[in-house]
Amino acid sequence: MPLDERKQKVLQAVVDEYVATADPVSSRSIVGHCGLDVSPATLRNEMAELEEMGYLEQPHTSSGRVPSDAGYRIYVDQLMPVTALSRQEKTRLSADLIAQCNELETLLRQAAELLASSTGYTSVAITPHLHSSVLDQVRMLMIEPGKVLVIVVVTAGIVRDRLTRMPLEIDAETLNKLAKAIEIGLAGQRIDEITLLSLEKATERVKVPESLLNQVLYEAYVSIKQADNLEVFLSGVPNLLTHPEFRDSLRAKTVVDALTQNGLIAGYMREDALNKSDDGEFMIRIGQEISLHGMEECSFVSTVYKMGDELMGNIGVIGPRRMSYSNVVSRITFISRMVNSSLEDR
Structure with a gap:
């Protein structure tokens, strides 16, 4: 049932007063604040009707009233003035x-x-949920022997980094070559389409012992996939x-x-x-x-x-x-x- 203009003003006044004070609202507390030239008794009757309609609630018998979920919904959909920022x-x-x-x-x-x-x-x-994003850049930076920071840049300049353990035998120059090969081979591909096989193919010309290469590529692959989280x-x-x-x-x-x-x-x-x-x-x-x-x-x-x-x-x-x-x-x-x-x- 649509609210008439008086009930709308009363409901708006109740919500505004309750938001400001956190105390149940009485008819006397909104006299002069609801834009109506009426008595507290008239407001009390209007509030009672709004309660019957489900827009107000009375927490305790002797207390004032507070908005219900339905009352708040009417307020935000129809009555809420949006405050302009200074x-x-x-x-x-x-x-x-x-x-x-x-x-x-x-x-x-x-x-x-x-x-x-x-x-x-x-x-x-x-x-963002990045299933449709694409790989842009890959970097692998050696923090210390055996500890490498893998940096992945994807769509919109989103950057993910992951600290990983790498074989001690891998040096910074080799890491840089592998990262460049991955970036050249896979940049522009969707994250959800990149596989471990993709990384192996992209780095096949980099001369690294297979046992070491597999460990490095696995950590790079996990870092790329985790960029989607x-x-x-x-x-x-x-x-x-x-x-x-x-x-x-x-x-x-x-x-x-x-x-x-x-x-x-x-x-x-x-x-x-x-x-x-x-x-x-x-x-x-x-x-x-x-x-x-x-x-x-x-x-x-x-x-x-x-x-x-x-x-x-x-x-x-x-x-x-x-x-x-x-x-x-x-x-x-x-x-x-x-x-x-x-x-x-x-």
């Missing part, structure tokens, strides 16, 4: 992000840190614990466990982005809409970053359902645009 904040965020954009991983880590610090919630950024940058987890919703230690532990469980958030964000049905710049999932155990008291605002028209990866903010959605949306939208712009300039 020129000063845009300048600050841009400077902090641009200063860290030499590599994609560094860019995403900084983006997550900026979102966490500017919103007061937890943020997450994940690297998702990397997750999580920032601001302690921020959640400052909000009243998570003062209960068991509830806080449940949320933190969900956030830090390997691959859980990254998998959810990618699936959610792929199933996205609208063309908006961001998605909001509220409470029970988040199909992850332990996240029932949270809301999740996420967006994607792109290179051209190709979806690369995801950025998100996680907070209580009583999240300042407007502030989060303005910041995640701006920061994702900055990430897009940085990728386009590569």
Whole structure:
């Protein structure tokens, strides 16, 4: 049932007041803040009707009311004003992000840190899913005898490095020849199409004893394949614990466990982005809409970053359902645009 204008204003006032105070909202607390020239009694009746409709809840008999998941959904879809960032904040965020954009991983880590610090919630950024990316460069640097750093550069300048053990008999000059041969032979090939046989063929003209060559090629192969792994940058987890919703230690532990469980958030964000049905710049999932155990008291605002028209990866903010959605949306939208712009300039 559509809400009339008065109920919309009352619901918006309740959400805004609850977000600001974290206390159940009474009719008296929003008199003069809802844009209606009505008495507390009239507001009380409107709030009771909104409760009957499922948009408000009353935690305790004697307390005020709080928004339900359905109430928050109406708010973010129809009533939420998006706060414009000031020129000063845009300048600050841009400077902090641009200063860290030499590599994609560094860019995403900084983006997550900026979102966490500017919103007061937890943020997450994940690297692209690289099955369709191609190999660009390979380097093998000897750190000390028997210890080699393998550096792999793939699409969009994404850099992966891996410290490996190599035979002591292999010297730096031979490693350099092998890395160049691999790069010349395989640059431009898709990561998921590269095999160990591909590396053997690319390096067949480099004179190395077979027993040593096989060990080196295996470590190079593993490093190239691991460049396809998702990397997750999580920032601001302690921020959640400052909000009243998570003062209960068991509830806080449940949320933190969900956030830090390997691959859980990254998998959810990618699936959610792929199933996205609208063309908006961001998605909001509220409470029970988040199909992850332990996240029932949270809301999740996420967006994607792109290179051209190709979806690369995801950025998100996680907070209580009583999240300042407007502030989060303005910041995640701006920061994702900055990430897009940085990728386009590569």
